[in-house]
Amino acid sequence: MPLQPLLALTNSEPEEVECPAPAPAPSRPLTAEEYFSEQPPEGDIGRPRHLATKVQKFKATLWLCEDYPLQLQEQIMPILDLMASMSSPHFAKLKDFIQMQLPAGFPVKIEIPLFHVLNARITFGNIFGTETPVPHVQSIEEGDRISAVIDDACFAIPPGYKDATALDDRHCGLDDEEGLLQYAIQQSLMESGTQDDQVDVWEALRGARPVTPSPRSASPNLLNSEERQLQRAIEASLASLSVGPQQAAPAPPPIEDDLQAALALSAQEHSRLESELMEEQRALDEAIRLSLLDK
Structure with a gap:
């Protein structure tokens, strides 16, 4: 239809x-004096207008x-x-x-x-599902009325997906080396104030910043405990470098071996960054000193 x-x-x-012209078209072309005169000519100038729909x-x-x-x-x-x-x-x-x-x-x-x-x-x-059976869908006939019941398994989260607002499992079971390293990097980013620079797929499509709290903020007590352990490991590492050979360094608190390795790696990274900053500062001071000598 x-x-x-x-x-x-x-x-x-x-x-x-063709729309009718309000005035008949001129039989002869306009002269330059008529075109530029103060008295505009009546009607349309040139060919008649044609409108196509x-x-x-x-x-x-x-x-x-x-x-x-x-x-x-x-x-x-x-x-x-x-x-x-x-x-x-x-x-x-x-x-x-x-x-x-x-x-x-x-x-x-x-x-x-x-x-x-x-x-x-x-x-x-x-x-x-009246023609072909569908998993987790049950068809029910009540006289002339047909309905269906959908099992809750259809709405379950498939394997490989996780809740973005849920607490990361690495916080509770720090058992793999890669997870510990990732956690140490995230702790370092948290100290620099860039831990919230992440968006999900929906926010990336919308071009908006995340409005939900970061997963890391779900358990402040656990974060405080891990930060205290990290701080104690850094203090123990610095103390072992500053004491003499006859003076023994204080033993760190008993923690898991994998976590201790991750904390030591974080302390080494922190020391390396401090050394690089000191080298850059010395190079800058030397460049300023040479510039003043040239003047």
């Missing part, structure tokens, strides 16, 4: 309509069913509203198409043109 232009187009029928139509096909388990306004339109606001404009056009005054019945199949040589067909089938 021919419908109004809401989606992509298939047929174009240009029609030229293009009427665009498309043909769509619908398969309607008077008795169907789904409700168009209650179950389908909310999904189309969500997809039209977040996805491609084709869903918005499909929503406008379905909202037109159509004959009674549910559109079980819709065929609409997207481009001049490309059509899209939307088909609703296997409702409530």
Whole structure:
């Protein structure tokens, strides 16, 4: 059935309509004096105006069913509203198409043109798993009414995913060397104030900064304990470098071997950064001194 232009187009029928001129066109061209005179000439100057209007139509096909388990306004339109606001404009056009005054019945199949040589067909089938069994979906027939029960396993988090706001497992079980190193780096970033420079996929698409608290802030007591252990390890390392050969360094508090290795690595990294800063400062002072001598 021919419908109004809401989606992509298939047929174009240009029609030229000539608007009547308010005054007859001049029989002779205007001279330079008439064109630049203070008294503008009456009517249009030059050729008559031509306005072209293009009427665009498309043909769509619908398969309607008077008795169907789904409700168009209650179950389908909310999904189309969500997809039209977040996805491609084709869903918005499909929503406008379905909202037109159509004959009674549910559109079980819709065929609409997207481009001049490309059509899209939307088909609703296997409702409530009545045609083909679907895992975790159970169909229930109560007289003329058909419904379905969806198992909670459909909404469980698949393997490989984790909650971004949950506490990292590495905080509770520090058992691998790579995890300990990553944790030490994150602690170093936290001290420099850049621990919150991270976004998830949704925030990256939206271009917004994270509004949820960082996972590291979920357990402040655990963070304080780890920071105290890190501070004690750094103090013990510095004390062992400053004491004499006859003076024994105080033993660090008993902690796990893997955690102690990570803390020692962090202390070495901290010492290396301090040495580099001192070297850069000495080089800068030497450059300033040589510059003053040249003057």
